[in-house]
Amino acid sequence: MQLIHPTAHFHPYKNASGGWGSAHSVMSILWREQALGKAPAALMKQNKPKGFACVSCAWAKPGNPHALEFCENGAKATAWELTSLRTDADFFARHTLSELRGWSDYDLEQHGRLTHPLRYDAQIDQYVPTTWEEAYAAIGVQLKQLASDEVAFYASGRASLEASFMYQLFARAYGTNNLPDSSNMCHESTSVGLQESIGVPVGTVTLADFEHTDCIFFFGQNVGSNSPRMLHPLQEARRRHVPIIIFNPLRERGLERFVNPQSVSEMLGPSSTAISTQYHQVAIGGDTAAVMGIAKALLFMDRQAMEAGAQPVLDHAFIAEHTEGFDAFVAQVDGYSWDDLVQRSLLSRSSMEAAATVYARSQKVMIIYGMGMTQHRHGVGNVQMLVNLLLLRGNIGKPGAGICPVRGHSNVQGQRTVGITEDPAKVPKDRIEARFGFKVPSKKGLATVDTCKGIQDGSVKGFIGLGGNFLRAVPDTDRMEPAWKGLTLNVQVATKLNRTHLFAGQHTWLLPCLGRIEIDQQDGTPQVYTTEDSTGCIRAWQGHAQPAAEQLRSEAAIIAGLAQATLGDEVRIPWDDWRRDYVKVRQAIADIYPEIFHDMETRMWEEGGFHRPLPAAQRKWATESGKAQFKTPSRLDEDDDVSLGTDRRDVVQLMTLRSNDQFNTTVYGYDDRFRGVHGTRSVVFLNRNDIVRLGFAPGQWVTLRTAIEPEVRREVGPFQIIDYDIPEGCAASYYPESNPLVPLWHHAERSKVPAAKSVPVSLHAALPTEQNRRNEIPDGDQVRE
Numbered sequence: 001m002q003l004i005h006p007t008a009h010f011h012p013y014k015n016a017s018g019g020w021g022s023a024h025s026v027m028s029i030l031w032r033e034q035a036l037g038k039a040p041a042a043l044m045k046q047n048k049p050k051g052f053a054c055v056s057c058a059w060a061k062p063g064n065p066h067a068l069e070f071c072e073n074g075a076k077a078t079a080w081e082l083t084s085l086r087t088d089a090d091f092f093a094r095h096t097l098s099e100l101r102g103w104s105d106y107d108l109e110q111h112g113r114l115t116h117p118l119r120y121d122a123q124i125d126q127y128v129p130t131t132w133e134e135a136y137a138a139i140g141v142q143l144k145q146l147a148s149d150e151v152a153f154y155a156s157g158r159a160s161l162e163a164s165f166m167y168q169l170f171a172r173a174y175g176t177n178n179l180p181d182s183s184n185m186c187h188e189s190t191s192v193g194l195q196e197s198i199g200v201p202v203g204t205v206t207l208a209d210f211e212h213t214d215c216i217f218f219f220g221q222n223v224g225s226n227s228p229r230m231l232h233p234l235q236e237a238r239r240r241h242v243p244i245i246i247f248n249p250l251r252e253r254g255l256e257r258f259v260n261p262q263s264v265s266e267m268l269g270p271s272s273t274a275i276s277t278q279y280h281q282v283a284i285g286g287d288t289a290a291v292m293g294i295a296k297a298l299l300f301m302d303r304q305a306m307e308a309g310a311q312p313v314l315d316h317a318f319i320a321e322h323t324e325g326f327d328a329f330v331a332q333v334d335g336y337s338w339d340d341l342v343q344r345s346l347l348s349r350s351s352m353e354a355a356a357t358v359y360a361r362s363q364k365v366m367i368i369y370g371m372g373m374t375q376h377r378h379g380v381g382n383v384q385m386l387v388n389l390l391l392l393r394g395n396i397g398k399p400g401a402g403i404c405p406v407r408g409h410s411n412v413q414g415q416r417t418v419g420i421t422e423d424p425a426k427v428p429k430d431r432i433e434a435r436f437g438f439k440v441p442s443k444k445g446l447a448t449v450d451t452c453k454g455i456q457d458g459s460v461k462g463f464i465g466l467g468g469n470f471l472r473a474v475p476d477t478d479r480m481e482p483a484w485k486g487l488t489l490n491v492q493v494a495t496k497l498n499r500t501h502l503f504a505g506q507h508t509w510l511l512p513c514l515g516r517i518e519i520d521q522q523d524g525t526p527q528v529y530t531t532e533d534s535t536g537c538i539r540a541w542q543g544h545a546q547p548a549a550e551q552l553r554s555e556a557a558i559i560a561g562l563a564q565a566t567l568g569d570e571v572r573i574p575w576d577d578w579r580r581d582y583v584k585v586r587q588a589i590a591d592i593y594p595e596i597f598h599d600m601e602t603r604m605w606e607e608g609g610f611h612r613p614l615p616a617a618q619r620k621w622a623t624e625s626g627k628a629q630f631k632t633p634s635r636l637d638e639d640d641d642v643s644l645g646t647d648r649r650d651v652v653q654l655m656t657l658r659s660n661d662q663f664n665t666t667v668y669g670y671d672d673r674f675r676g677v678h679g680t681r682s683v684v685f686l687n688r689n690d691i692v693r694l695g696f697a698p699g700q701w702v703t704l705r706t707a708i709e710p711e712v713r714r715e716v717g718p719f720q721i722i723d724y725d726i727p728e729g730c731a732a733s734y735y736p737e738s739n740p741l742v743p744l745w746h747h748a749e750r751s752k753v754p755a756a757k758s759v760p761v762s763l764h765a766a767l768p769t770e771q772n773r774r775n776e777i778p779d780g781d782q783v784r785e
């Protein structure tokens, strides 16, 4: 079964983001998911006090919300969860896993919510219904037979603070720190980089800072698709004439213009807000060079001002009192010529100087960034380079200024806060041991890339997935899928069927859970849950919709069930009490992390929630030396596997990114409205000059081949070439389809985040398949202007 998209086309999008296009897109998904009955009522509660937290992105939810506090993609995510469609036991009786592996990601999830606990039956290659009790007991038996270090406990960043806290305790009481999570593919470069530079692993900016800032820098984040609610504070900042300076290889529509779908006058009138005031189309992996250029211009201005006896440009008092490493950083900046910086960033010297000029004039600057920075070989250095820029003028630790990583999953930051990490040094071991009477294992566990290696070499034999679509999200798909079948135990807790579930291990279970929009009743009492957003704000929520099926259990209940079956009474963890009453879980969280969660039960209801303490925001630097650190990047090339200007003229640098119609591996549809692509995802965006130079034409079908480690063939396609406004030498295509191109070892040093934004690839003419033909962008539709 494959979807046919008879109207594939490419027409550059000329309108603003938001607006009627966005309203139309929401209505069509509500219709398709047959969620028009339930979803509108639910949407009124989305991101509201006593409502539920949007299941889409992690952007902060204001304490004083708009009438409709959701965006186009948040509404899609709600409809996706509240769908009337079901993937029930009958469905599994009709389809074998071999057959389902031929289905697209879209078709699998589009079939609706899972309804029953399922066990894989290898004889018939099908999932068959089972009972929860049978599943818990059998999984417990398997876990007891495996050695603790042979099992990985993966978490995708949605589960609540309560479920996440229980999950990591389960893993540790079982005897392992193997807690890979989605953050390992995402903002781990942030956690490592910011911790070293400013002594906190998270951003320092809060929503209130948007009201005070007088300048915003934006690096490698596609706000219009991936955190659209942030367009509101950006729009308000623009109304105050706050400059917004963008660094992105693509001209992303949401970063250029925005119409607020909640404003009647804007919807009816011609007005839209111009978001960017400067738009720098930096080369992929060229940000370190670009920021170095800005620093070079600032140093020059500073020296000139000092010579003239004028007010210096840098904040020397702040640098002296609060930082270390300034001199080494200056020496490094001086060591690079403008030619070096221009060549690597593909930006002109004047554009870097223009950005520096606005920076120098501003008193309260914030830097916002996303995957365009973290998913590089030197992603940690990238993040630290942004901090360097802020430190030059004391732009951390005052209102309106700071660093703002935009996290992905809605509770991914919170999961880390309550112990989901492979590093036991990051959890309060003594408190856990004293309270629960077991020894926290001291051996460092496996993060995502290590888990993949372990599955490949057979040392990881058991995998438990708390949400997510691990096998589809990780790199090197063609090597991971066959290796996965070697697992002895494979347990997936999920709301919908995805590709990971189609690769069975020896003993495999698929356990369906409640989504967080749904009412979670435990012994007759509806439960409340908490999350932490991208700005470190912790809040209580509760579900409002009727559960999709009677058999569904909450994630907390499933963890409790599995833990009890595995650990019995070995440890002093009251699993069943916790399952019945999440207040008790919160009490335990507050006991283990009192600095952050004291008095949580009342504070979580405060307007907008409560903020975790962030010493850096008070200019207290919890680094080794007690000072904020200027960090010198090891090199200008963020991806030293291959750089532009090498001998391989046939190689371009590929970034793998999201369309406007997906949430990670969940494909809502085949349109990427803001980029003008409709009816297909099988495309590669290229610069017009590269298309001609490499001997191709727009609309031509090509396969993409990874150009490093030639002895291993990594290839995807055929994809259709789109002539796009992207710097020369750069290319883009969609994740997860392009994941087979990313070698597992091609990851950021130290944070191990797969370098998904810079894969060197070559292109090869190919014949389209039947399927490709049906979804082909017709000739003549390939006109950029």
Ligand SMILES: Nc1nc2c(c(=O)[nH]1)N[C@H]1C(S)=C(S)[C@@H](COP(=O)(O)OP(=O)(O)OC[C@H]3O[C@@H](n4cnc5c(=O)[nH]c(N)nc54)[C@H](O)[C@@H]3O)O[C@H]1N2
Pocket (backbone or CB within 6 Å): 056, 057, 058, 073, 186, 219, 220, 221, 222, 223, 225, 226, 227, 247, 248, 249, 250, 252, 282, 283, 284, 285, 286, 287, 369, 370, 371, 372, 373, 406, 407, 408, 409, 655, 656, 657, 658, 659, 660, 662, 663, 664, 665, 757
């Ligand atoms: N609707 C929706 N919302 C989402 C998600 C989703 O899939 N759909 N995913 C969620 C998750 S888990 C995450 S992590 C976030 C992801 O949100 P983003 O951080 O926006 O991630 P991507 O879509 O991968 O886009 C990366 C952006 O970086 C740019 N870029 C790529 N390489 C470079 C570079 O070298 N330098 C610079 N300056 N820019 C670069 C790309 O052009 C693109 O605009 O969104 C979250 N929110």
Ligand SMILES: Nc1nc2c(c(=O)[nH]1)N[C@H]1C(S)=C(S)[C@@H](COP(=O)(O)OP(=O)(O)OC[C@H]3O[C@@H](n4cnc5c(=O)[nH]c(N)nc54)[C@H](O)[C@@H]3O)O[C@H]1N2
Pocket (backbone or CB within 6 Å): 109, 156, 157, 158, 182, 183, 185, 186, 187, 371, 375, 408, 409, 466, 467, 468, 469, 470, 473, 474, 475, 493, 494, 495, 496, 497, 498, 513, 514, 515, 516, 555, 656, 657, 658, 663, 664, 665, 666, 735, 736, 738, 739, 742, 756
């Ligand atoms: N090439 C490339 N690869 C990437 C990226 C990239 O930019 N390029 N981005 C990376 C990033 S930033 C991330 S975060 C990862 C994402 O990796 P994951 O977090 O593993 O993947 P998702 O696609 O978010 O997971 C979707 C599945 O989660 C399940 N699900 C949804 N809601 C719930 C729930 O409430 N509970 C439970 N238990 N399950 C639920 C559904 O079954 C759904 O199929 O991918 C990474 N991979």
Ligand SMILES: [Mo]
Pocket (backbone or CB within 6 Å): 182, 185, 186, 187, 407, 408, 409
């Ligand atoms: Mo992410």
